[in-house]
Amino acid sequence: MSIHSIVCIKSVVRAAADGVGRRTPDNSELNPFDRPALEAALQLKADQGGTVTVLTMGPPVGAEALAEALAMGADRAVLISDTALAGSDTLVTARVLATAIDAIGPWDLLFFGTRSSDSDTGQVGPQTAAVLQRPFVGGVNRIARGEQGWELQRLMDDWEEVWQAPAPVVVTIHPMAFKPRAISLPGIAEAYACPAVEHWGLDRLALTADQVGLNGSPTRVARLQKVVRDRTCRMLEGEPPQQVAALVDHLERMGVMGS
Amino acid sequence: MTEPFIDAKHRVLRRSVRAFCEQELRPIAAEIDQEARFPWEVAEQMGRLGYFGIQAPPELGGAGLDTLSYAIIIEEVSRVSAAIGLCLSVHNSVALFPILAFGSAEQHRRWAPLLARGERIGAFCLTEPNAGSDAAGITATALPDGDHWVVNANKVFVTNGGIADICLIFARTDPAAGRKGISVIVAERGTPGFVVGDLEDLCGMRANPVSSIRLYDSRVPRDHLLGKAGQGLAIGLAALDTGRIGIAAQALGIAQAALEEGVLYARQRQQFGVPLARHQAIQMMIADMATQVDAARMMVYRAAWTKDQGAPVSRAAAQAKLFAAEAAGTVTDLAVQIHGGYGYSKAYAVERFYRDARVTRIYEGTSEVHRTVIAREVLG
Numbered sequence: 001m002s003i004h005s006i007v008c009i010k011s012v013v014r015a016a017a018d019g020v021g022r023r024t025p026d027n028s029e030l031n032p033f034d035r036p037a038l039e040a041a042l043q044l045k046a047d048q049g050g051t052v053t054v055l056t057m058g059p060p061v062g063a064e065a066l067a068e069a070l071a072m073g074a075d076r077a078v079l080i081s082d083t084a085l086a087g088s089d090t091l092v093t094a095r096v097l098a099t100a101i102d103a104i105g106p107w108d109l110l111f112f113g114t115r116s117s118d119s120d121t122g123q124v125g126p127q128t129a130a131v132l133q134r135p136f137v138g139g140v141n142r143i144a145r146g147e148q149g150w151e152l153q154r155l156m157d158d159w160e161e162v163w164q165a166p167a168p169v170v171v172t173i174h175p176m177a178f179k180p181r182a183i184s185l186p187g188i189a190e191a192y193a194c195p196a197v198e199h200w201g202l203d204r205l206a207l208t209a210d211q212v213g214l215n216g217s218p219t220r221v222a223r224l225q226k227v228v229r230d231r232t233c234r235m236l237e238g239e240p241p242q243q244v245a246a247l248v249d250h251l252e253r254m255g256v257m258g259s
Numbered sequence: 260m261t262e263p264f265i266d267a268k269h270r271v272l273r274r275s276v277r278a279f280c281e282q283e284l285r286p287i288a289a290e291i292d293q294e295a296r297f298p299w300e301v302a303e304q305m306g307r308l309g310y311f312g313i314q315a316p317p318e319l320g321g322a323g324l325d326t327l328s329y330a331i332i333i334e335e336v337s338r339v340s341a342a343i344g345l346c347l348s349v350h351n352s353v354a355l356f357p358i359l360a361f362g363s364a365e366q367h368r369r370w371a372p373l374l375a376r377g378e379r380i381g382a383f384c385l386t387e388p389n390a391g392s393d394a395a396g397i398t399a400t401a402l403p404d405g406d407h408w409v410v411n412a413n414k415v416f417v418t419n420g421g422i423a424d425i426c427l428i429f430a431r432t433d434p435a436a437g438r439k440g441i442s443v444i445v446a447e448r449g450t451p452g453f454v455v456g457d458l459e460d461l462c463g464m465r466a467n468p469v470s471s472i473r474l475y476d477s478r479v480p481r482d483h484l485l486g487k488a489g490q491g492l493a494i495g496l497a498a499l500d501t502g503r504i505g506i507a508a509q510a511l512g513i514a515q516a517a518l519e520e521g522v523l524y525a526r527q528r529q530q531f532g533v534p535l536a537r538h539q540a541i542q543m544m545i546a547d548m549a550t551q552v553d554a555a556r557m558m559v560y561r562a563a564w565t566k567d568q569g570a571p572v573s574r575a576a577a578q579a580k581l582f583a584a585e586a587a588g589t590v591t592d593l594a595v596q597i598h599g600g601y602g603y604s605k606a607y608a609v610e611r612f613y614r615d616a617r618v619t620r621i622y623e624g625t626s627e628v629h630r631t632v633i634a635r636e637v638l639g
Contacts, residue, residue: 025261025267025270026262026270029274063267064267064270064271067267067268067271068271068274068275071271071275182275182278182279182282182283182304182308183275183278183279183308184307184308184309184322185272185308185309185310185313185322185324185328185332186309186317186321186322186323187309188268188271188272188275188322188324189317189322189323189324191268191271192267192268192271
């Protein structure tokens with residue numbers, strides 16, 4: 001059986017000094033948490049054969065993250081990009097991805113990173129599984145063929161959990177579980193040798209503008225405030241025993257040490 | 260805003276190369292400089308990833324990228340380790356490129372895939388004790404004898420010399436013909452009479468094993484002649500046009516690294532109760548450094564882009580090399596100045612950048628030779 005894996009990736013904002021991320025090419029990169037997920041899918045392909053499709057939703061700059069995925073060894077790349085999608089929350093993102101995944105065709109495993117390095121919700125993977133009504137296992141660090149589908153291992157504190165899940169199944173991959181491969185130069189040349197990234201608009205997905213973007217999103221960011229951490233230095237007086245007593249007293253009052 | 264000359268492919272390339280260098284090369288960059296050690300563990304990875312065959316066609320084992328990609332790769336590698344940037348620049352531009360451009364189909368098949376995959380390292384052997392800028396003054400000879408050339412040569416300051424397997428030897432095949440009697444013979448390490456001399460104890464670029472290479476009555480097969488007999492200087496000049504873009508990109512990478520370190524230190528270091536960056540004297544330096552780096556980058560990328568358009572590139576390449584090398588000198592000097600006494604210590608990276616930058620004004624044509632080339636182009 002040839003395995004078809006789909007990896008959902010995100011082109012994240014590298015820096016947002018004033019709280020607003022500008023999605024320019026130089027300020028965007030492939031979400032570092034998605035790289036292990038991509039690596040997991042590519043290793044599965046290397047071990048068992050099959051194909052890997054990468055999928056992203058976002059502004060056109062996302063094509064560069066998809067090209068990186070192609071250069072790493074993915075076979076097909078789909079960019080869902082439409083101005084109507086701007087402002088979509090995680091639920092709408094999950095719905096759009098699920099619609100695209102149905103349009104891409106039959107699949108065996110759907111991979112996500114555990115979260116994104118910019119908005120950091122960790123919701124899109126499990127939400128997409130819910131929309132698709134498929135089983136979901138989070139933080140997976142080993143994938144093998146199971147009795148009736150897939151056997152998925154994850155770490156919980158010091159315990160290994162092993163799950164049996166019927167195919168197709170949705171997973172997020174633990175960030176430390178798979179070391180992403182370095183991108184080869186011929187891989188980059190091949191990624192750009194033909195127009196490999198497919199661009200899909202809303203029309204391709206039979207979605208309307210009122211179902212997506214800000215209009216379709218039940219949540220929105222109400223307020224953004226920079227967290228300022230003040231550090232102070234206080235010199236303790238006296239001999240060491242007095243200094244220790246003063247320190248313990250202070251830590252107790254701060255609530256970091258039980259009295 | 261989009262950057263001139265650069266497209267999405269180049270951006271992806273830059274990100275990927277930078278990520279690789281930060282992960283694999285950064286942790287050892289200072290150590291390999293101090294130990295004067297060539298890092299095979301990283302070079303082997305680079306070979307598998309295509310760094311030794313940047314512009315070679317895929318059917319010969321290369322990555323098939325353009326000259327601008329080549330410049331970006333050399334810039335990014337040199338930003339972390341100029342000595343490894345040097346290894347790649349020389350290998351790609353003055354060893355592999357002449358074989359691709361002037362070699363026969365049989366020579367392509369024999370050498371290009373091994374070089375492009377980094378399984379063999381290339382070197383360019385032109386300079387002799389008494390012939391550097393005066394390339395036509397070489398005394399090495401390769402005289403026909405049956406099916407072989409009998410090669411006698413004393414080549415010095417050979418970049419990659421200590422690790423090179425496939426060496427382009429410039430030698431007189433017709434000693435009576437002057438400049439037109441110089442040819443390029445490809446000599447392989449291991450040929451009887453092929454001797455690698457001691458490694459040079461250099462000021463900078465210390466992780467590159469620069470050595471002399473000497474051939475004593477070495478018998479090299481006749482089909483190791485690259486191009487035609489007497490074509491040596493033309494091959495050398497063509498190779499150096501590409502090589503200059505590489506060395507210019509290398510100087511740019513060093514300057515970029517020095518700028519970044521200078522900015523970082525200016526923000527961290529406090530004097531007179533405020534960060535250095537708040538002092539106008541330091542701001543003036545940072546402004547000059549950033550401007551020099553930007554101008555160098557535009558000239559380097561333009562030269563590479565010009566070559567990719569198939570247009571004549573001698574002048575653009577010479578100007579880029581001259582400017583970028585001089586800029587690297589200025590910018591690394593200012594970076595040391597911003598660091599004060601610490602900048603003169605090996606504890607800070609700018610000390611290495613300062614040493615590494617110096618030779619970019621000397622090798623693959625001194626700044627003075629480049630001015631001569633440019634003046635000739637301008638004045639006709």
